[in-house]
Amino acid sequence: MSKRVLVVDDxxxxxxQVGNALQQxxxxxxxxxxxxxxxxxxxxxxxxxxxICDINMPRMNGLEMxxxxxxxxxxxxxxxxxxxxxxxxxxxxxxxxxxxxxxxVKPFKPDLLLAAVNKLTA
Amino acid sequence: MDNGxxxxxxxxxxxxxxFSAYNSPLTFTGTTTTPESQSFVLSGVIGFAGTDLRGTLxxxxxxxxxxxxxxxxASMRDWIAELSNQLLGRFKNQLLRFGTEIYATTPSxxxxxxxxxxxxxxxxxxxxxxxTRGTACVWLDTEIRExxxxxxxxxxxxxxxxxxxxxx
Numbered sequence: 001m002s003k004r005v006l007v008v009d010d011x012x013x014x015x016x017q018v019g020n021a022l023q024q025x026x027x028x029x030x031x032x033x034x035x036x037x038x039x040x041x042x043x044x045x046x047x048x049x050x051x052i053c054d055i056n057m058p059r060m061n062g063l064e065m066x067x068x069x070x071x072x073x074x075x076x077x078x079x080x081x082x083x084x085x086x087x088x089x090x091x092x093x094x095x096x097x098x099x100x101x102x103x104x105v106k107p108f109k110p111d112l113l114l115a116a117v118n119k120l121t122a
Numbered sequence: 123m124d125n126g127x128x129x130x131x132x133x134x135x136x137x138x139x140x141f142s143a144y145n146s147p148l149t150f151t152g153t154t155t156t157p158e159s160q161s162f163v164l165s166g167v168i169g170f171a172g173t174d175l176r177g178t179l180x181x182x183x184x185x186x187x188x189x190x191x192x193x194x195x196a197s198m199r200d201w202i203a204e205l206s207n208q209l210l211g212r213f214k215n216q217l218l219r220f221g222t223e224i225y226a227t228t229p230s231x232x233x234x235x236x237x238x239x240x241x242x243x244x245x246x247x248x249x250x251x252x253x254t255r256g257t258a259c260v261w262l263d264t265e266i267r268e269x270x271x272x273x274x275x276x277x278x279x280x281x282x283x284x285x286x287x288x289x290x
Contacts, residue, residue: 056207
């Protein structure tokens with residue numbers, strides 16, 4: 001059975017790019033358009049193995065989403081990697097403290113993203 | 123060097139690096155206040171604000187070039203929005219070297235032709251990049267806090283584009 005990865009980004013281009021990189025390796029992709037949608041998808045899909053998440057999104061940003069996950073008693077804790085244009089150390093630290101497992105600055109290299117997903121879902 | 127020139131030079135550097143990252147090393151062909159005669163069908167507009175700087179970045183492309191750069195089959199509207207977002211992201215990360223921070227808005231997309239951004243005293247200088255597939259042009263309109271000076275940049279502060287960082 002394929003492992004499922006949730007991709008949270010308000011850009012359809014990025015969701016598709018990530019999907020293209022991972023589907024070739026057999027992963028199944030679930031998409032969300034912002035942090036709130038991401039939380040909803042996590043609540044509805046208990047078999048998601050990992051989350052790849054943007055920071056700057058409408059309605060709920062990625063940092064708010066992972067902080068929500070950290071505090072939730074009902075949402076399953078899965079590895080989260082941030083995929084964002086942001087590179088500021090303070091934001092990276094905030095994500096780390098909220099439980100993120102990694103940080104990738106866009107544009108991403110497909111082989112590195114796949115290696116990260118393979119490692120974190122192993 | 124004045125703040126305005128530093129910012130415009132930084133924008134050109136970031137734009138060149140962004141296009142190269144998508145395997146499309148466009149040639150920077152100059153900066154002009156002459157209205158662009160290219161038919162820029164789509165443009166991404168993204169605002170930013172911070173304590174020291176605020177303004178707008180505009181990225182416009184001819185359709186063939188935009189399609190050529192696209193890494194997916196998602197809409198060209200979405201793609202130019204994401205490109206302008208990534209361009210501002212690079213610009214923002216470079217500004218951290220000067221000790222100043224900006225916060226970006228969500229990008230918007232304008233559809234039109236013969237784009238000519240203006241300032242109160244005339245056309246805003248546009249930086250043109252070209253390849254055989256078409257033309258891109260970037261504009262940066264900024265307000266700088268009185269008394270603020272960019273000064274000499276420090277070494278890189280932000281994590282580099284394309285790089286991955288993993289936490290234990």
